Amino acid sequence: MPRSSPHLPVAARVNRVMLSVCLALLPGVIASYWFFGWGVLANLALASATAVASETLMLAIRRRPIRKFLLDGSALVTGLLIGLSIPPYAPWWLVVFGASFALIFGKHLYGGLGYNPFNPAMLGFVVLLIAFPAEMSAWVNPSADLDQTRLTAYSQGRIGLEELDGLTAATPLDHVKTELSRQQTSQEAAASMASGPVAGFAWDWINLAFLAGGLWLLLRGIIRWQIPVGFLAGLGLMTLLFWLGDADRHPGLLHHWFSGATMLGAFFIATDPVSASTTPRGRLYYGLGIGVLVYIIRSFGGYPDAVAFAVLLMNICVPLIDHYTPTRTYGTGPRQP
Known part of the structure; x- marks a missing residue:
């Protein structure tokens, strides 16, 4: 039947x-x-x-x-x-x-x-x-x-x-930040730590492992793509902007993507279904905001990693984001201005 x-x-x-x-x-x-x-x-x-x-x-x-x-x-x-x-x-x-x-x-x-x-x-x-x-x-x-x-x-x-x-x-993020404060270049700071293939011994492999787990969640439809993509895009855009302006003072993209809690934050923390934004566009803006805040706090704040602070700050913004990014109600036309 x-x-x-x-x-x-x-x-x-x-x-x-x-x-x-x-x-x-x-x-x-x-x-x-x-x-x-x-x-x-x-x-x-x-x-x-x-x-x-x-x-x-x-x-x-x-x-x-x-x-x-x-x-x-x-x-x-x-x-x-x-x-x-x-x-x-x-x-x-x-x-x-x-x-x-x-x-x-x-x-x-x-x-x-x-x-x-x-x-x-x-x-x-x-x-x-x-x-x-x-x-x-x-x-x-x-x-x-x-x-x-x-x-x-x-x-x-x-x-x-x-x-x-x-x-x-010190973690790679903490080490590089400390060495930059001592007027070393980002290249010198990276060379003076036990380095791995990407961003620092152990941490690059750990981030790659969390990336693999996060991609599996995406493929299964457990999480939506907007938040992790927005997170990594926001962090990546800020990194490239400052790196292109002064590569000696600002580490490159791979350093930020594969150090600290970046991949854990992008796929497992920021995607919390209760405290994150619930609309498609809202999730993208939410992820972008977290990525931007992570870079700002890492580079100019008092903490080497910043995922937790960035997530909590964007949690405050979720009601506002959801209010201004509503989805169309099923069976209705576009909302009139």
């Missing part, structure tokens, strides 16, 4: 979308583990467990069905994004605080999934970055022989940052 009309596609269920995002993160997780070791997996496990526990607690307090909302997978995705954003081997309490803040203050105090105006993972990350800048900048050196005993002691809070001398190193 033929199905009756209307033949409209059914939107993907939340848990299937979240499962797809988790699977798409796997290449980046594997690459991060390859270069940074077990600390990556420890962060992911602790952040995910804390996120799920915080979700359970808040659902119980709010008298919402726990099983139904836990199985949608949104808390797990938030925990994974927090775990990937925090430096490996960070003290355990840092991971717990960031993940719990993201779920409690970034999600449930606004009413839960679908009501939060800000990306919960980035809200938790920014709070950590502002409150604990030293711990949040202690990335281990992927090219060094890691002393697992000292790293374990640091992650358990038994020793401080001063005990990790020689095991930590």
Whole structure:
């Protein structure tokens, strides 16, 4: 028997979308583990467990069905994004605080999934970055022989940052920014760090892995192309503009595209379906705005990476963007001026 009309596609269920995002993160997780070791997996496990526990607690307090909302997978995705954003081997309490803040203050105090105006993972990350800048900048050196005993002691809070001398190193973004402030050229700054094929040892491969996962999400229709394309285009246009003006003072396109959290931000963070713009043109403008802000903060602000700040700033603009980029209502003509 033929199905009756209307033949409209059914939107993907939340848990299937979240499962797809988790699977798409796997290449980046594997690459991060390859270069940074077990600390990556420890962060992911602790952040995910804390996120799920915080979700359970808040659902119980709010008298919402726990099983139904836990199985949608949104808390797990938030925990994974927090775990990937925090430096490996960070003290355990840092991971717990960031993940719990993201779920409690970034999600449930606004009413839960679908009501939060800000990306919960980035809200938790920014709070950590502002409150604990030293711990949040202690990335281990992927090219060094890691002393697992000292790293374990640091992650358990038994020793401080001063005990990790020689095991930590600046990220490519931080290193280049520091060297530029010392009046070196961008070429000299890049040559003075352990470089990889594109933008810096380890980080280029990690970004390529997240790019692969993001492209898989696009092919499956889990995310729309406008936000990642707008993000990378906005960042790329700003980079080319300043690079063409003065290549000695401003690193090139590949440095910005394949350093830091660029690909993770473009495909997994900025595309959050709740806090991002919801109209086709609006998503493109939203992505462009994030890319432009990332470049401005990276180049002229106080933080070497800027994805979290850029996403949160554009989250504020989403109601305005959606208001001025409406889609045509089905069955009606163009809106009259």
